[in-house]
Amino acid sequence: MRFVSALAFLLSVSPALAEVVISVGSSEAVKTPLEAVQKVRELRAGGEKGTVRVEFSSGEFFLAEPLKLEAADSGLEMGPTIYQAAKDAKVTFTGGKKVAGWKEAKDGLWQAKVEGKFEQMWINGRRAVRARTPNAMDNRPGAVGGYFNAKSQASTDMFKDLKKPSHEAFVARPADYALLKALTADERADVLLTVMQTWTVGQCRIQEMNDAANGIRIVGTALYPFVQFEPDQRWYVENFRAALDAPGEWFLTRDGDLLYKPLPGEDMTKVEVVVPVTEKLLLMDGVQHVSFEGITFAHTQFQYGPAGHHDRQAAAGTGAAIEVDRSQHIRFHDCEFKHISNYALWFRTACALSSVTHSYLHDLGSGGVRIGDTKMPDDATLTHHIVVDDCIIHGGGRLFPSACGIFLAHAADCEVTHCDIGDLYYTGISAGWVWGYKHSPAKRNRLDFNHIHHLGWGVLSDMGGFYGLGRSEGTTVSHNHVHDVGSYRYGGWGLYTDEGSTGVTMMHNVVHDTSESTFHQHYGKWNQVSHNVFAYGRKAQIQRSRPETHASFAYENNVVIYEGEKLLDGSNYNWGPGTYEMRNNVYWNSAGLPVMFHDTDLAGWQAKGHDEGSIVADPLFVDAAKRNFRLKKESPALKMGFIPGDANKAGVLGDGDWRKLATALSFPDFWEKSKPWPMPAYEVDETFEHMGLSFPILPRQEIHWQNKGDSVYVVDDQAASGKRSLKITDAPGLDPSWDPHLVLKPGYQSGKVTVAFQVRTEKGSKFFVECRGPGSAYQTGPSVAFDSGYILEKRSKTKLALPPDTWAKIEMTATLGAENKGQWTLKVTLPGQPVQEFANLPCDAEWNELAWLGFVSSAKEKVAFWLDDLKVKVE
Ligand SMILES: [Ca+2]
Ligand SMILES: [Ca+2]
Structure with a gap:
């Protein structure tokens, strides 16, 4: 029974079961969530100890700022407070407001006048792409799409007062630079520039530009160096008018004009457009015994601010729409979290005995649920016993691609079970936040029976379906179904015990279709990997990196099926005997x-003491090609005692709509769409005019020097063009004698290669410029030496006088691939002379790749040579 707009005292047989019901809705006396919270607080202050049920009628309840619950808002063990949707009511707590009044504008755009600043927008329930360049893929917001590639790091004097040049600026390619240069200063200040950083991104604001060098300086300092983890670092820009060119994109001007380019078939007179006004919806601190049931939480915002957002792994720098601290017995059941800009929920500090069950979390700027803080807790502040069960977590990382489905940092005795976690750009479930073997409280977490799938999308690297860190004794990762993990250039793993992972039991999982190995341990201790099906790792099946002397893992009773060449990844050294067990x-x-186990078959591998009792045999799956990994009765694995898991029990259960909602998320074109962004052709065209008087900054370079009077520096004491050149100075007594040397790694495998430069010697200069193939047993391509005033091509005994203290132009060309093997062409232009060409010079007949280009000083005294106008290209 319910009293309209009043408090109802429902007396039943037992007084302990008395309930107070508060009805909330537009036609009730209590109209808003805030009024409801105040009503409950009054009741509790008045001594109410029974259950208080707050029932919301259908409707959207707008929150301009978060609801705040404190100790005074607590329920009791036998009398909790329950905020719930009334029977059959659809109740949404929304932080978003609708935008109406759309009018057709020019260029196929539509326009509405709005107030306030916001950085997200939803149209008909879809997160729209903020105008970006290059454009997004398939209208998918976030980091998936086209990219620019950075040219190089910035040099020390490209901008004033750089303290950490590699973290503060980078050099763009000319066309990309021109695009930003064309913007007004105001426009440029509003641009968000996202730099892809292997397992996370830096979201930067632009501070300053250097036209001569195509340098871009960001506001503040990035967490990771530019152009280091990715030599051709990807980046893209958003939030400027000229970027609004693709259907589905939107842009908000500083004057409050909201512009949108509709998708085909989108009727702007009928659309529902929502923009967010608050970052958080609900904050709880010191609360006990409060539940939320059947409520949808929607539309939260994130504002990047004047310094952008530079995040770490797991989007650890982002908060949540609902944040809970120092609270126990908090339940979210049958709730929905959608169109969220951070994580949906975070049980942060000193939370316990709380749960999120049977809830649907989707369209998330970060990930689903955060558990525990990243600050090291003590016994009093540790979060523990949090349950996430039977949840669907789909579509994360839309603003922060490094977010996880579930991110458990410092937290113990938690359970993540029967969840369906799919469509993220990084890890599915991450547990632990200590790198190495120091104390970590993240223990005894049960991460079982989850369906984890479609991660990576070729956007980030270094992820796992499950990703573990640190001492995790008692943690289980079992009965999970993990598949389709596609990273960018490396590190799409299935189960990934990373730095110091200890005491993790991984059993009865089915793991398949990963871009690298299905299992990878990057150092750890006492981890148990058994009774799993590992299938179709694209690069390899089992990876071990950074070997240690203690027992690192036991890999037992697994069934491994694959179709590539490689079973084990990591070098022979990584797989040295005695510190892991396989059987x-x-x-x-x-x-x-x-x-093959590296270079040997199973018998040879067993002779080295590995894999006792293992066999090479068809395990007889029902249909491995269709990814049905149930074993036929006659399977040899079953005869060996293999205990299969059941992939059908992973993820949410049942036959109803809930299971259908979870399993409907499928991407037949996942691998097609997850192809890594292609690496641009390597190219150098450098006058050295815009580099600081310090080390050169050339793409994919290595500088080898000993700092004993030798150096490789940009200087202004000589130049063929402009005022600066690159000077390589030798010194006596260096070991090895081929230091100093500068190496470039173009990686050319086909086409016509040109290496051209101006060179100046002095008396005594002795060096060579050489093209080599890959590996240590390399083949040598074009090579030219400079010695005692001569240019020498040794194989043909070509010899040409080069007077010291003058500039000569050298051009070396060769064709890679099937044509013209073993031959190359040298052109030399001496001062005041015509070009001299030497065709059909010999080199190694098998040389077919420019992997290594060295400028090597072989003198044994203090003597230098200079390079300028360096060009390396392939056509
Ligand atoms: Ca665009
Ligand atoms: Ca120059």
Whole structure:
């Protein structure tokens, strides 16, 4: 029974079951969530100890700022406070407001006048792409799409007062630079520039530009260096008018004109457009026994601010729409979290005995649920016993691609079970926040029966379906179904015990279709990997990196099937004997390739003391090609005692709509769409005029020097063009004698290669410029030496006088690929003379790749040579 707009005292047989019901809705006396919270607080202050049920009628309840619950808002163990949707009511707490009054503008755009600043927008329930360049892929917001590639790091004097040049600026390619240069200063100040950084991104504001060098300086300092983890670092820009060119994009001017370019078929007279006004919806601190049931939480915002947002792994710098501290017995059941700009929920400090169950979390700027803080807690502040069960977490990382489905940092005794976690750009479930073997409180977490899938999308690197860190004794990762993990250039793993992972049990999982290995341990201790199906790692199946002397893992009773060439990843050294155990595994290559353990077969591998009892045999899956990994009765694995998990029990259960909602998320084109952004052709065209008087900054360079009087510096004491050049100075007594040397790594494998430069010697200069193939047993391509006033091509005994203290122009060309093997062309232009060409010079006939280009000083005294106008290209 319910009293309209009043308090109802429902007396039943037992007084302990008395309930107070507060009805909330537009036609009730209590109209808003805030009024409801105040009403409950009054009741509790008045001594109410029974259950208080706050029932919301259907409707959207707008929150301009978060609801705040404190100790005074607590319920009791036998009398909790329950905020819930009334029967059959659809209740949404929204931080968003609708935008109406759309009018057709020019260029196929539509326009509405708005107040306030916001950085997200939803149209008909879809997160729209803020105008970006290059454009997004398939209208998918976030980091998926086209990219620019950075040219190089910035040099020390490209901008004033750089303290950490590699973290403060980078050099763009000319066309990309021109695009930003064309903006007004105001426009440029509003641009958000996202730099892809392997396992996270830096979201930067632009401070300053250097036209001569195409240098871009960001506001503040990035967390990671530019152009280091990715030599051709990807970046893109958003939030300027000229970027609004693709259907589905939107842009907000400083004057409050909201512009949108509709998708085909979108009727702007009927659309629902929502923009957010608050970052958080609900904050709880010191609360006990409060539940939320059947409520939708929607539309929160994130504002990047004047310094952008530079985040770490797991989007650890982002908060949540609902943040809970120092609270226990908090329940969210049958709720929905959508169109959220951070994580949806965070049980942060000193939370316990709380849960999120049967809830749907989707369209998330970060990830689903955060558990525990990243600050090291003590016993009093540790978060523990948090349950996330039967939840669907789909579509994360839309603003912060490094977010996880579930991000458990310092937290113990938690359970993440029967969740369906899919469509993120980084890890599915991450547990632990200590790198190495120091104390970590993240123990005994049960991460079982989850369906984790479609991660990576070729956007980030270094992720796992499960990702673990640090001492995690008692943690289980079992009965999970993990598949389709596609990273950018490296590190798409299935189960990934990273730095110091200890005491994790991984059993009965089915893990398949990963861009690298299905299991990877990057150093750890005492981890148990058994009774799993590991299938179709694209690069390899098992990876071990950074070996240690203690027992690092036991890999037992697994069934491994693959069709590539590689079973083990990591070098022979990584797989040295004695510090890991493998036994009773079944290995099978379904493409008929030999199953090799590095350079040996199973018998040879067993002779080294590994894999006792393991066999190479077809495990007889029902249909491995269709990814049905149930074993036929006659499977040899079953005869060996393999205990299969059941992938059908991973994820949410049942046959109803809930399970359908979870399993409907499928991407047949996942691998097509996850192809890594292509690396641009390597190119150098450098006058050295815009580099500081310090080390050169050339793409994919290595500088080898000993700091014993030798150096590789940009200088202004000589120049063929302008005022600066690159000077390589030798010194006596260097070991090895081929220091100093500068190496470039173009990686050319086909086409016509040109290496051109101006060179100046002095008396005694002795050096060579050489093209080599890959590896240590490399093939040598074009090579030219400079010695005692001569230019020498040794194989043809070509010799040409080069007077010291003058500039000569050298051009070396060769064709890679099938044509013209073993031959190259040298052109030399001496001062005041015509070009001299030497064609058909010999080199190694097998040389077919420019992997290594060295400028090597081989003198044994203090003597220098200079390079200028360096060009390296392939056509
Ligand atoms: Ca665009
Ligand atoms: Ca120059």
